[in-house]
Amino acid sequence: MNASRTARERVRAELTREIADTARRHLATEGAAGLSLRAVAREMGMVSSAVYRYFPSRDDLLTALIIDGYNAIGAAAEEADSACRRDDYPARWLAACRALRAWALAHPHEYALVYGSPVPGYRAPEQTIGPASRVAAVLGRIISDAQAAGVLDPPGLGVAMPREFAADVGRLRESVLPGAPDDAVARALAAWAGTFGMVSFELFGQFENVVTDRDAYYDYAVTCMGRVIGLRAGA
């Protein structure tokens, strides 16, 4: 009984995955708003109503793709980081940021689905918050490692961190930035948002007629951000 049920569930899981894969291919070519449940069903030789057995609605399909996207970009960052010498913190930072952007450029529609404007009426469910933090975890760990090694050396800016931010800093330190000082947490958060802001600007067309050599400029900008947090080359 258990075996047969798992057999049924196995084929169900397989079909679910196949639908998601087909949808992801459509997403890659047509974009999120062009993703049609009917087209996915058509390509799989099913009728549209059959797909509803696996995904209750189009939004649920999109949610699955969003989770996949978070995991993919997170995995890319993790891999890039782990390929670096552990004690070369600026190199790890640059590599992770580069991987981020490279993934975004290779999967523009998936990136837009994940980090762009949410589709109207769509509300990110709880399941997305776990995978969503993978990238932040990679970036945070680099800072934390540098801090633990005693080489974090942030330039003084003379800007006081707001008191209201103390609780958030505490939570962030526990989850993704263990051991980091308050300033580093606050600046890392801005760098996190800033890095994605740069990628989004490039991908969404704001750099058109503004930045031509985007590889070079991106490297420069994220290096600056890392430097502001305290990552220093050759330390």
Added chain:
Amino acid sequence: MNASRTARERVRAELTREIADTARRHLATEGAAGLSLRAVAREMGMVSSAVYRYFPSRDDLLTALIIDGYNAIGAAAEEADSACRRDDYPARWLAACRALRAWALAHPHEYALVYGSPVPGYRAPEQTIGPASRVAAVLGRIISDAQAAGVLDPPGLGVAMPREFAADVGRLRESVLPGAPDDAVARALAAWAGTFGMVSFELFGQFENVVTDRDAYYDYAVTCMGRVIGLRAGA
């Protein structure tokens, strides 16, 4: 003949504007993908095909709304800047950035349409690049003014600007950052992208369960960015 033709064109322009206004109201409540040309026509008492006399396609309507959005957010930044003492550059920077975010929070769907993921298949036409640069012009002018006053004092980061970026710097200096040194141009560009990245992250849900007091944190982050460019309080 000229009078009568302008009369016709006047009523035509008026109707065009009315359609755009109705569409903007729908956009504000439903979001970009929920904007239905038929619904707009319905509310105006026309039939859907009549709207096509004024906007050849739904994308053209969206383009008009995008241009309006750029102008609105640009105007908000300009107004906030002009309300400050001309020689208090950090205050002007903070005010402009605050106005940016305030406008985005007040018009989330319009902001998403303008700075979010472009709707699939949509290509930003030339007419958008002018209004798009209004915000950049405001931010750039603050930096330029500070430079002209001789109070721009950027902290040394020891990060060399890439040579490939020289041409872009030249173009940016001419258009929005007159008189600014290379470093300031490069850093200002990153701050520009970073500021919008922060607003987008907040609006698109990435700060959920991460930042609670977003007013305070935003002020802190944009102040830091201004400081990195060289804006210094009390200078």
Added chain:
DNA sequence: TGATCCGGCAGAGCGGTGCTCTTGAGTTCG
């Protein structure tokens, strides 16, 4: 083994969409 249950698929259908084409009024102007 035979009856029963149930997951899954197909099809029809509803109300909605963007967009096109034709048709018929109303206006402008030679």
Added chain:
DNA sequence: CGAACTCAAGAGCACCGCTCTGCCGGATCA
């Protein structure tokens, strides 16, 4: 006045998300 033109209306096409109703076949159980 009649011609040229503008514009609104309506019908219609192909598509969409989603629901409901049947039917089939394999798993479950008496």
